[in-house]
Structure formats: C-alpha cells, structure tokens
Amino acid sequence: MTPTLRRSPLAGDALVLDRWRGSKQKHRPPAGSYVSTRGGSPAVPISQAIAAGLAPDGGLYVPEALPSIDPAAFDPHGSLADTAATLLMPFFAGDPLAAELSAICAEAFTFDAPLRPLSAHPDTLLLELFHGPTSAFKDFGARFLAACLRRLPRNDARPLTILVATSGDTGAAVGAAFHRQPNTRVVILYPDGLVSPRQAHQLGCFGDNVRALRVAGRFDDCQRMVKAALNDVALQAQVPLSSANSISLGRLLPQMSYYAHAALAWRREHDTPLNFIIPTGNLGNAMACLWVRAMGLPIGELRLACNANATLPDYFAGGEYTPREALPTLANAMDVGAPSNFERLCWTFPDGAQLRRTLSASSVDDATIRHTIAHHAREHGEVFCPHTATAMHVHDRLREQGERGPWAVVATAHPAKFESIVEPLINAPIAVPKPLATMLARPSRAELITATDTALHEVLSGAGTA
Numbered sequence: 001m002t003p004t005l006r007r008s009p010l011a012g013d014a015l016v017l018d019r020w021r022g023s024k025q026k027h028r029p030p031a032g033s034y035v036s037t038r039g040g041s042p043a044v045p046i047s048q049a050i051a052a053g054l055a056p057d058g059g060l061y062v063p064e065a066l067p068s069i070d071p072a073a074f075d076p077h078g079s080l081a082d083t084a085a086t087l088l089m090p091f092f093a094g095d096p097l098a099a100e101l102s103a104i105c106a107e108a109f110t111f112d113a114p115l116r117p118l119s120a121h122p123d124t125l126l127l128e129l130f131h132g133p134t135s136a137f138k139d140f141g142a143r144f145l146a147a148c149l150r151r152l153p154r155n156d157a158r159p160l161t162i163l164v165a166t167s168g169d170t171g172a173a174v175g176a177a178f179h180r181q182p183n184t185r186v187v188i189l190y191p192d193g194l195v196s197p198r199q200a201h202q203l204g205c206f207g208d209n210v211r212a213l214r215v216a217g218r219f220d221d222c223q224r225m226v227k228a229a230l231n232d233v234a235l236q237a238q239v240p241l242s243s244a245n246s247i248s249l250g251r252l253l254p255q256m257s258y259y260a261h262a263a264l265a266w267r268r269e270h271d272t273p274l275n276f277i278i279p280t281g282n283l284g285n286a287m288a289c290l291w292v293r294a295m296g297l298p299i300g301e302l303r304l305a306c307n308a309n310a311t312l313p314d315y316f317a318g319g320e321y322t323p324r325e326a327l328p329t330l331a332n333a334m335d336v337g338a339p340s341n342f343e344r345l346c347w348t349f350p351d352g353a354q355l356r357r358t359l360s361a362s363s364v365d366d367a368t369i370r371h372t373i374a375h376h377a378r379e380h381g382e383v384f385c386p387h388t389a390t391a392m393h394v395h396d397r398l399r400e401q402g403e404r405g406p407w408a409v410v411a412t413a414h415p416a417k418f419e420s421i422v423e424p425l426i427n428a429p430i431a432v433p434k435p436l437a438t439m440l441a442r443p444s445r446a447e448l449i450t451a452t453d454t455a456l457h458e459v460l461s462g463a464g465t466a
C-alpha cells in the first residue's frame with residue numbers, strides 16, 4: 001500500500017500524509033471518521049457529513065485519516081465509475097452507504113471524462129469534464145451528492161431544502177441532479193446579470209422542485225447568504241436545510257475520481273506522473289486533485305489558474321490571505337474573492353510556508369483570456385471556454401519557459417455555454433451539445449431578491465410551510 005509511484009518534489013505532500021498519519025497515531029480513529037476544520041464538532045460518519053454539508057461549528061468536514069491506496073488496486077480496464085468506486089471505498093468503509101457505493105458511482109458517472117491529446121504540444125492533454133447534462137464539471141459532484149442523499153434515511157417527514165449559491169455552473173448541475181427528486185427542494189441563488197445568458201436560462205429552466213433566485217449582488221453575497229441560513233439554528237428547526245456547494249464532501253470526493261482515472265491511465269502508458277493545471281475559483285476541483293495525490297496516485301505538479309480575482313495568486317506569491325469582493329470576469333464561474341475551500345486547504349497544509357511551496361497560482365486577466373481563446377482557435381482549431389482558457393494560458397507560458405513534462409489542462413466547461421463571449425472571438429458558431437440544447441428549449445424563470453440574509457430567510461420560511 002506504499003505510494004511508491006508518487007514523484008514528490010513538493011514537500012507539501014509529505015506534510016499532508018504527516019498530518020493525517022499524526023492524527024491516526026494519536027487517536028486511532030475508526031475508518032471513515034470526519035471532523036471539522038475548526039475542531040469544534042464531534043467526529044461523524046461520512047453519511048452524516050454528506051447529509052449535513054457544513055459542520056455544526058461552521059467549519060468544513062475533512063477525513064480524520066486520509067486513506068492511501070495502491071495504484072494496483074484499480075482495474076486497468078475499468079470505467080470511470082469503476083475507478084470512482086475503488087478510489088472512494090476507503091472513505092465509506094464502515095458506513096451504511098458503503099454497500100451502495102458501486103450503485104451510487106454507476107448512477108452518478110454516466111458520462112466520461114476523456115483525456116485527449118492536443119496538437120499544441122506533444123505532451124499536452126485536455127481533461128474534458130464537460131460531457132455531463134449541464135456541460136460543466138459540476139455535474140460529477142452534484143450527481144454523486146444526489147445519489148447519496150437519495151439513499152440516506154431521514155427521520156423528518158418534511159422536505160429537505162438544498163441551498164446552492166452559484167457563480168454560474170453549480171446551480172444548474174445541482175438543479176439537474178435533484179430535479180423531481182421526491183421530498184427534496186432546491187433553492188438556487190445566483191448573482192443577477194453576472195452569469196452568461198445560457199447559464200441564466202439553464203438555472204431557471206427546471207421548475208417543479210427547483211427554484212431559482214437572482215440576487216441583486218455578487219456571488220460572494222450569495223455564498224454568505226447560504227452560509228448564514230445554514231448556521232441559523234431557528235430557521236433550520238423550521239425548514240430542514242442542507243447545502244450543495246463545493247464545501248460539501250459529497251461533491252468534493254467524487255471530483256477525485258477523474259483525476260485518479262486520468263493519472264492512472266497515463267501512468268500505465270507512459271511510466272510518468274501526470275501534471276495538472278486547474279481553473280480555480282472556490283478550490284473544490286483543485287482540493288480533490290491534491291487529495292488524490294496525497295493518497296499516493298501518480299500525480300505530479302499542480303498549478304492553479306485563476307481569473308482576475310487574485311486572492312489565491314496573491315497568497316501564493318507570499319502575501320497575506322486577503323479575502324475580498326469578487327470582480328466580474330469572463331470566466332464567471334471562478335469569480336470568487338473568498339474561496340470557500342481555502343479553510344480545507346489550510347487544514348490540510350497547516351504550515352503556510354510549506355503550502356506555498358506545494359502549489360502555485362496565476363491570475364489571468366480578461367484580455368489574456370480573449371487572446372488565448374482566439375489564438376488556439378486560429379492556430380490549433382481548438383475552442384475553449386473562458387475558464388479553460390485561463391489554464392491553457394498558464395500552460396502556454398510553461399511551454400514558453402521550456403517546460404517539457406506531460407501536462408493535462410483541465411477543461412471545466414463546454415464553450416457553447418459561453419457562446420456570447422467565445423463566438424465573436426473565433427468568428428464561428430459553436431455546435432451546442434444535445435443536453436444543453438434540450439435545456440435551452442425549455443421556458444425559464446427566476447425571482448429577483450435583495451442580497452440580504454433576511455431576504456433569503458423570508459423565501460425559505462415561506463417555502464418551508466408551503
């Protein structure tokens with residue numbers, strides 16, 4: 001079970017394992033114990049951590065002991081769903097959901113995450129995460145979470161209300177995953193006017209048990225309103241609430257699967273670890289990749305690509321961690337000024353100096369995003385969404401500096417979701433994937449609310465008695 005394949009030039013990895021091994025030695029927790037990043041909540045089994053979303057002390061759930069896994073444990077001919085089931089089983093050991101894990105993965109991972117070579121460079125690949133129902137990577141986490149929650153017993157006859165703050169893609173993925181799920185409602189909050197027209201259409205197209213609220217504010221307001229509601233004990237007593245943001249382990253854990261699947265496939269053929277560049281906002285996708293690496297799978301370096309919201313790039317350049325208001329950019333699903341998983345990252349890497357050596361982050365402005373999209377379409381016939389373009393730009397700079405290793409650029413959304421930005425840059429129409437076309441053909445509606453905790457409280461307490 002020793003992770004021998006892992007190339008670890010990055011001292012931070014050893015630290016991750018130390019942290020978890022240290023806690024193992026001290027407390028010897030049963031497999032599958034989940035604690036809060038703030039240390040003020042009792043350890044709970046994974047199904048409880050998934051059902052709750054946020055820990056009672058306001059922290060984020062983390063595994064008390066990160067399992068390590070032998071790359072040989074994976075079926076080389078297995079599907080993405082098979083890889084997910086093998087990878088995630090140790091997290092569910094001893095939990096009632098363990099017996100259902102294969103079925104959960106089969107239900108959630110009904111589409112692939114292909115690792116496709118690009119012509120830009122012989123060792124450049126695109127990890128395409130946009131083949132799900134809403135054409136962005138959020139489908140993986142949302143569908144897995146829904147498949148878990150469907151199976152968890154609730155001793156409450158009232159419907160569970162799932163709150164989701166979205167900067168564009170999460171809301172649609174969660175809406176699609178829970179649409180018409182019995183005894184469940186979804187309330188989506190998104191910043192009015194700050195999502196693409198097709199994203200807005202998707203968010204409001206579900207109807208039935210899914211309600212879309214357009215908030216007169218920014219994404220960080222939506223996120224704050226959701227956190228306040230989840231922490232409101234009186235409201236929770238009246239309306240049972242859960243969250244589906246990337247703070248939920250039920251979304252984070254399944255996102256580990258495609259990194260494991262891609263890195264293992266690459267390692268089988270090439271005998272080297274695969275490096276990743278990840279478009280980053282709330283750090284959920286990147287956290288998942290870091291955890292896969294810490295478990296001992298063959299992942300090399302990791303770079304974060306951010307848009308003009310430079311909270312993380314400033315921190316990794318040596319500055320203080322300074323959360324701030326989000327700026328609107330072309331890569332709107334990454335318009336985050338206070339990344340919600342930062343707390344998880346710091347818990348995982350308690351030493352800031354080590355953390356800064358483990359990861360790096362770059363900020364990519366809108367002009368560069370535009371240039372990158374136009375350049376790759378013209379030179380290589382490849383069309384990227386604005387989020388993917390941030391990572392592609394980080395890649396291009398690495399190659400300019402002579403970097404020769406294998407790099408997978410993570411493609412987080414289909415460019416057709418952002419056609420109003422991309423089409424004018426490439427002077428050509430983008431074919432719309434079928435699931436997106438189906439959603440665009442449905443009517444769409446969203447209610448406008450002010451960016452206050454009270455406004456959400458009113459909506460929710462009304463919804464709870466309806």
Ligand SMILES: *Cc1c(COP(=O)(O)O)cnc(C)c1O
Pocket residue numbers: 136137138168169170246279280281282283284285286333334387388412413
């Ligand atoms: C959500 C999202 C991101 C950012 O992912 P995080 O997990 O929040 O870092 C990047 N690209 C797209 C298309 C997204 O929807």
